[in-house]
Every structure is written in structure tokens, then in C-alpha cells.
Amino acid sequence: MLLIGPFSQVLPMSGLPLKGPLRDEQLPLLEKAGILIDGGVISAIDKFADLRRQYPQCEVHFIDEPMVLLPGFIDCHTHICFDGSRNRDYAMRIAGKSYLDIARAGGGIWDSVTKTRSADDITLAENTVARANRHLLEGVTTIEVKSGYGLDVVNEIKMLQAIQSASLHTPATLIPTCLAAHMLPKDFKGTEVDYLHWIIEELLPVIKAEQLATRVDVFIEETAFTPQTARVFLEKAMRLGFAATVHADQFSTGGSAVAAAVGALSADHLEASTEKEIIMLAQSRTTAVVLPGASLGLGMPYAPARKLLDAGASLAIASDWNPGSAPMGDLLLQAAVMGAAQKLSTAETLAALTFRAARALQLQPGGQLLPQSAADMQAYACADYRDLLYFQGKLKPSRVWKAGTLIQQ
Numbered sequence: 445m446l447l448i449g450p451f452s453q454v455l456p457m458s459g460l461p462l463k464g465p466l467r468d469e470q471l472p473l474l475e476k477a478g479i480l481i482d483g484g485v486i487s488a489i490d491k492f493a494d495l496r497r498q499y500p501q502c503e504v505h506f507i508d509e510p511m512v513l514l515p516g517f518i519d520c521h522t523h524i525c526f527d528g529s530r531n532r533d534y535a536m537r538i539a540g541k542s543y544l545d546i547a548r549a550g551g552g553i554w555d556s557v558t559k560t561r562s563a564d565d566i567t568l569a570e571n572t573v574a575r576a577n578r579h580l581l582e583g584v585t586t587i588e589v590k591s592g593y594g595l596d597v598v599n600e601i602k603m604l605q606a607i608q609s610a611s612l613h614t615p616a617t618l619i620p621t622c623l624a625a626h627m628l629p630k631d632f633k634g635t636e637v638d639y640l641h642w643i644i645e646e647l648l649p650v651i652k653a654e655q656l657a658t659r660v661d662v663f664i665e666e667t668a669f670t671p672q673t674a675r676v677f678l679e680k681a682m683r684l685g686f687a688a689t690v691h692a693d694q695f696s697t698g699g700s701a702v703a704a705a706v707g708a709l710s711a712d713h714l715e716a717s718t719e720k721e722i723i724m725l726a727q728s729r730t731t732a733v734v735l736p737g738a739s740l741g742l743g744m745p746y747a748p749a750r751k752l753l754d755a756g757a758s759l760a761i762a763s764d765w766n767p768g769s770a771p772m773g774d775l776l777l778q779a780a781v782m783g784a785a786q787k788l789s790t791a792e793t794l795a796a797l798t799f800r801a802a803r804a805l806q807l808q809p810g811g812q813l814l815p816q817s818a819a820d821m822q823a824y825a826c827a828d829y830r831d832l833l834y835f836q837g838k839l840k841p842s843r844v845w846k847a848g849t850l851i852q853q
Contacts, residue, residue, distance in 0.1 A: 445480060445481065445487065445502040446481045446502060447481075447496065447499060447504045448505045449478025449479060449492035449495070449507055450478055450493075450506075451477050451478070451479075451492075451507055451512065451513040452476070452510045453473055453827070454473070454475075454477040454479065454489060454513045455471060455512070455513070455514040455813075455829055456813035456814065457514060457794065457798045457813065458472060458813065459472055460791075460799070462758050463757060464754075465754055465792065466753075466789060466792045467789060467791060468789050468790050470791055471791045471794075471829075474490075477490065477491060477492055478490065479819070480499060481848040484847035485818060485848070486813060487815060489815070507823070509825060510825065510827035511843075513813070513823045514794065514823075515811050515812055515820060516820035516821055516822050517584045517586075517775055517811075518584070518585070518587075518805065518807070519579060519587045519775050519801070520588045520710065520731075520760055520762045521588055521590075521710075521712050521735060521762035521764055522587055522763055522766070523590050523592065523767070524575040524576065524766075525593070525607050525610070526571065527559045528556060528559030528560065530555055530556060530767045530768045534768075536551065537743070538743070551768075553593075557593050557594070559593075560593035560594065560599065561599045565609070568602065569607075569609040569610045569613070570610075572589065572618075573613045575773065576589075576614040576618060579616065579765075579775070581844060582774065582840055582841065583841040585844070586619065586802075586810070587616055588620075588762075588805060589610075590620075590621045591604050591607070591620070591621070591624060592623030592624065592661070594624070595627070595632075597647055600622065601651070601654070604622065604651060605656065607656075617846075619659070620657040621657055621659040621660065622647070622660045625639075625643060625660070625674070627667070627668050628669075640662075644684070648660070652685065652686075658686060658687060659686060659689060659709075660681045660686045660689070661689045661690065661691060662688075662691065666696050668691075670698075671699065671701065671702045674699070674702055675705065678690070679706055687806065688707075688709065689703075689711075689804070690702060690708050691713055692711040692714060693714045693717040694714075696716055699711060700714060700717055700724060700730075703725075704724050704725060704728035704730050707728075707729060708730050709730065709806060710732070710733045713734075713747065713764075714732055714752070715738070715739060715746065717748060719751075722748060722751050722757070723755055725752065725755075727756075731760050731804040732752045732758065732760070733762050733804055734759065734760070734762075734782070735763070737764045737770035737772055737773070737774075738764045739782070746786055749783075749788060749796075750788065753792060758800050759795075760803070760804045761775070762801065776840075778837070779833075780793070780832075780833045780836040780837045784833075784836070793833060797811075799811035799812050819845055819847055820846055821844070822844045822845070823843040823844075824839055824841055824842060825842040
């Protein structure tokens with residue numbers, strides 16, 4: 445057994461509601477605390493001095509400076525398996541070009557599809573490992589990773605196999621999602637109905653047989669798939685045993701209604717959500733996942749995070765790390781900046797990065813420091829947890845543990 449401490453403060457993020465607003469006063473806070481780990485799992489959290497008395501024979505790692513400990517962050521929406529850059533798209537966008545202008549010039553999602561199709565599986569796996577390890581050093585211990593830059597059998601399978609391979613070469617937990625329904629491929633001969641039917645009939649059975657993913661995603665948007673066709677697709681995928689999530693309400697509404705109707709785990713983006721969609725999500729079991737990185741990258745308004753919480757929704761914050769609209773990938777920075785703009789309490793922001801994000805990935809209990817849970821943890825060199833957002837993402841973790849193993853010191 446290993447005892448780590450004493451920490452100035454420990455935020456276990458436990459005992460808090462999964463939905464609705466949170467006040468900082470609700471945060472459980474342990475001072476001068478230690479954490480006892482056995483086999484990568486938390487055995488106990490208590491006053492450090494008390495744990496030393498109770499377990500005099502255990503190994504001790506002393507913390508000899510002020511530090512705040514909390515669960516590792518969970519990024520429940522990323523696209524970190526890709527090849528190539530879309531810096532030209534970004535330069536055009538900030539110079540005032542529209543989405544259609546960029547697409548006509550050869551940019552957009554299809555540009556990433558072309559580059560990712562050209563990359564071999566080793567390159568894709570190495571790219572994914574590098575990005576996952578950067579995320580891990582910044583305190584993100586669990587990362588959802590989407591396919592969606594393949595858009596045919598060979599390349600979607602290649603991407604998911606690369607994600608699977610990457611998971612063997614990074615300490616971070618990677619959770620794959622099939623996003624073959626990202627857009628209608630330019631080289632597909634047929635309608636969007638035909639393409640989604642092809643995914644159901646030809647691609648998902650292979651993914652299921654090879655155990656490459658248990659989740660599917662679909663982009664519901666005027667430039668992608670309609671709510672009607674997407675709902676049929678999701679219902680069929682769910683009957684095959686896949687969990688569902690939705691790219692919803694990014695530029696126009698309709699996606700979150702489908703997510704709520706089919707019982708999707710999450711509806712992600714939500715920048716265009718109105719009062720109607722906000723109430724619908726709050727009354728559903730679907731987690732509302734907001735993506736401030738996309739708002740920053742596209743120069744768009746943030747999703748209505750404050751209104752979602754006040755209506756009673758479960759809110760998670762994810763990075764949307766991708767080569768086009770959200771290339772930064774700095775989860776804490778994005779959450780801190782959005783929190784300031786949307787007037788989210790520190791408790792609400794940290795909940796959205798931990799146990800409420802875990803809910804979107806069916807990782808219950810996850811994102812909490814509890815006995816019998818994995819010791820996925822991060823510690824910041826400060827004496828007060830409020831410094832995490834006060835420095836707007838500039839303060840990074842000094843130490844990160846994955847399943848009790850120290851990754852960074």
C-alpha cells in the first residue's frame with residue numbers, strides 16, 4: 445500500500461448531484477489529507493496523520509509543498525486521431541472567409557478525411573498517443589476519441605484500430621467512438637439515407653465483431669445529416685448494442701431533440717440551442733456537453749451553459765480537440781475562459797470536467813476520489829483550489845497519477 449500526502453486540500457468531487465447548479469460551498473473539502481492506494485485503487489481518504497497511525501507499515505510519498513488534489517479530468521469529446529493540419533482553414537476563417545468559402549477552396553472536414561486516409565495506421569496511432577500523453581500531463585486521465593475522418597470501411601476500421609493500438613501505448617484511458625456519420629463522403633454514390641444504411645449494414649457489424657467500439661455518434665446539421673435520418677440511424681445502431689451520442693445544435697437546432705428522444709448519452713455542442721432545447725435536455729437523461737474550444741476556434745458564441753444548469757441539466761465540458769475548429773486542445777484553459785463568460789461557479793466547472801463528464805461516458809462512479817475507485821488523480825502546486833480557474837488554465841498540474849502510478853513529478 446502507498447500513502448500520499450499531506451495535501452493542503454483534497455477535492456474528492458463526491459456526494460454531489462449529477463444535474464443542476466452547484467455552489468462552491470457544496471464542494472466536499474478535506475484539509476491536511478492523505479490518500480491511501482492499494483493496487484491502483486483508492487483504499488481510503490482521511491487526515492494524513494490519522495492514516496499514518498492506522499497504516500504504519502505502508503510506503504509513504506510525502507508532499508512537502510502546498511498542493512491541491514482532485515480527480516483526473518475526463519474529456520468526453522475529442523477527435524485526436526487524425527493526420528495533417530488545417531492551418532490554412534484557420535487563417536482563412538480569421539480573415540473573414542465563410543465555411544462554404546473554405547470548403548470550396550478544398551478545406552473543411554473533407555480535407556482532414558483526405559489526409560487521414562493517406563496516413564498509415566502506425567502514423568495515426570503515434571499521433572493519437574502523442575496527443576493523449578499531452579492531455580495526460582495536463583491532468584486529463586480519460587479521453588473519448590472519435591473516428592470520422594475515414595468515412596469508408598477500410599479507413600474507419602483503420603482509425604479505430606489505431607485508437608485501440610494507441611490505448612496500449614499511453615497510460616491514459618481511451619474510449620473509442622465510431623463517427624462514420626460525420627458527413628456524407630464526397631466519393632459515396634448515394635443519398636444520406638443510403639450512406640447511413642451502409643454504416644448499419646456494412647461497418648457496424650465489423651466494428652462489433654472486432655470489438656473496436658461500443659459507441660456511435662452522428663453529426664446532425666444542415667451540412668451533414670437531417671434529424672429524421674439520424675434518428676432512424678441511431679435507433680438501429682442502439683438495437684445493435686451501441687450506445688449513442690450526438691453532435692447537436694452547433695449551427696442549427698434539431699439534434700438535441702433527437703438525442704433526448706432516443707435516450708442518447710450526450711448531446712454535444714449546443715451553441716444554437718434555444719430555450720426549447722434547454723428545457724428538453726434538462727428534462728432528459730442526456731448529458732449536455734459544451735465545447736468551448738469550438739467556440740474559440742470558430743469565433744462563435746458559447747453554448748448556453750449557465751441556462752442549461754439553471755434549467756436542471758447535467759453539464760459536461762469537453763475540448764472537441766480536432767484539426768479544424770478546435771485545434772488548441774487545452775481543456776482547463778477552455779473551461780476556465782468559458783466559465784468566466786458564462787458565470788459558472790468553480791464547483792460547476794470542476795464537476796463538468798470530472799464526474800458529470802464521466803456520466804456522459806457511462807463511467808459511474810467516475811471522476812471522483814472514492815474508496816474502491818481507480819486512483820486517477822492530479823495535484824496542483826497551490827494551497828487553494830480556487831487558483832485552478834483563477835489562473836485561467838495557466839496553472840498546470842505538478843503531479844498526475846494514473847491508476848496510482850505517478851506519471852509526472
